Amino acid sequence: MKNPYAPIPVTIDDVFIENEQRDIKTFRLAFDREEDRACFAYLPGQFAELSLFGTGECPIGIASSPTENGHLLFSVKRTGVVTGELHASAPGRRMGIRGPLGHSFPWQRMEGKNILIVSGGFAFTTLRSAIVYMLDPANRQRFAKITTVYGAREPGELLYKKSIADWAARPDIEFISTIDRQKDGWDGKVGLVPNVVKELAPSAENALALVCGPPIMIKFTIPVLLELGFAKEDIILSLENRMKCGIGKCGRCNVGPVYVCKDGPVFTWAELEKLPAEY
């Protein structure tokens, strides 16, 4: 029997500093065993427990896309004990992961749809995975128009700056990045994410919206989307809660009758609206 608490051995093979504050780093992990790499089947939106032996585990969304074969990316903000030790780790460090965990974005429902992605700050990680996945030549024709609004407090806090520049230049995705207040050297959009979405007014026709960001952004973005005509079922969000097991047993991430780990982390607004706001 497979032991769900047993981490898969991996090694950090590269580390990238993502922001000016230097408190978000992306870790590229390589599987120690080829059979683990081959078995690790995931879709964008899922997460994994990063496991540092002797320190602990923390649940982090998978930032790489399954189309980027061979390694996994996790963007981690330095916040607590495990993330602190991770940030102090250099390439070559051996560690573990447990996963993939949770449900992905609803890829079957997303087929043939216009996809609107709305994100703010550090919550962009699994949406990077989604964009890379959709833009892969093998997948691009499965989706109609792809539009992204991605904002941060200031330019230095936008993640994946090089990828963003590439996407902004591509014809097969409309990618708008925005910052909260004007800053020298920034020639892009200025404005809060909900306002930029309102101004852009993407059509809700045959569309699904993926929304990941800080609670305040979510709070003001949802009314905008509803006003644009998006149905509650067509607004897709991803929750975070404190977790331990990641497989629906330890009870920690329980919100109403659901567990964020095994029933989520991806939920529609129609589902979330019915739950107590305990996340």
Added chain:
Amino acid sequence: MGMDKGLLRRKDLDALISAMRATAVVYAPVRDDRGSVMFHEVDSALDVRLDGTNTLTSPKGLFFPQREILMRFSGAALTNADLPDGFFVVFGIRPCDASSLPWLDCVLCGGEQPDPYYQERRKNALVIAAACDRPGPGCFCTSVGGSPYGTAGADVLMSGAKEDDALLFEAVTEKGRQLLAANAQLFSPADAQATRGREERAEAARRSMKVMDLNGLKDKLDAGMDSPLWDSLTRTCLGCGVCAYICPACHCFDITDEKLGGDGVRVRSWDSCQFPRFTLHASGHNPRPLKKARMRQRVMHKFSYAVETAGTVFCSGCGRCVRSCPVDLDIRRILAAFKDLP
């Protein structure tokens, strides 16, 4: 092949325990050196306490230990802890506690990824329940679908017979029938004379308990999520968590690493939703910052969420949380208050 019923003279209980000990470790209620009746390993019938109220803590720890090593590591090398092996018998568990085992199964064995440690112990255990003739203060099993002579979760139910000179063993599962068959020489046939009074005793035990009508409680609770009752009813709660630790159905746990030098263990230990840090995010955000939200979580999980996800309440009415709460925060009072809402 098994045997459905048998009568055991009380003086032969020791022989039965010895026989079971040939292949299994036997746990039973014992008064320990601190004066508490708790489940411990026994080597004879001498110390077994089948009378009196229930054990101080529930016997769930025999299946789901309070502290359990999941992994061992040395540097970056990691090994799974060995799965528990060896048969064991839980002798004299009360029907309320036995009835909680299928609920723990739902959570720990359910889903796509069963918990191998718990599952192995469940597979290796025989559960012999002792019918409850004197429900204790605070007990309310009959209000939550249970019964002092209930058989849910048990392999065998035993009850007093022949003026208490004997014990009637009734097999509930095939495992139970096999136990009776394997020890057939100790049992006499449970004929009509032997089982006389059995139904009357069960009925008397049932009747000794006050029944709360909890029909429709879930809907009232669901509608009352924002009710001010949560403030007033939980004001005295200390957040000590004793209700969760002694509960046969509570199953929340923590996973932590312990390390000395380069070697260490990853440990699973009981936890409680009554502790503020249970849900505290690393960012400082806490989805349940107030004790009323935490007590609401405990009550809602047992009486609303579990009904949705498992089709049953996760409360056996064992009454431990009623008896042990240091501020007399009686869960029955919470249930009744919501049940009485218009």
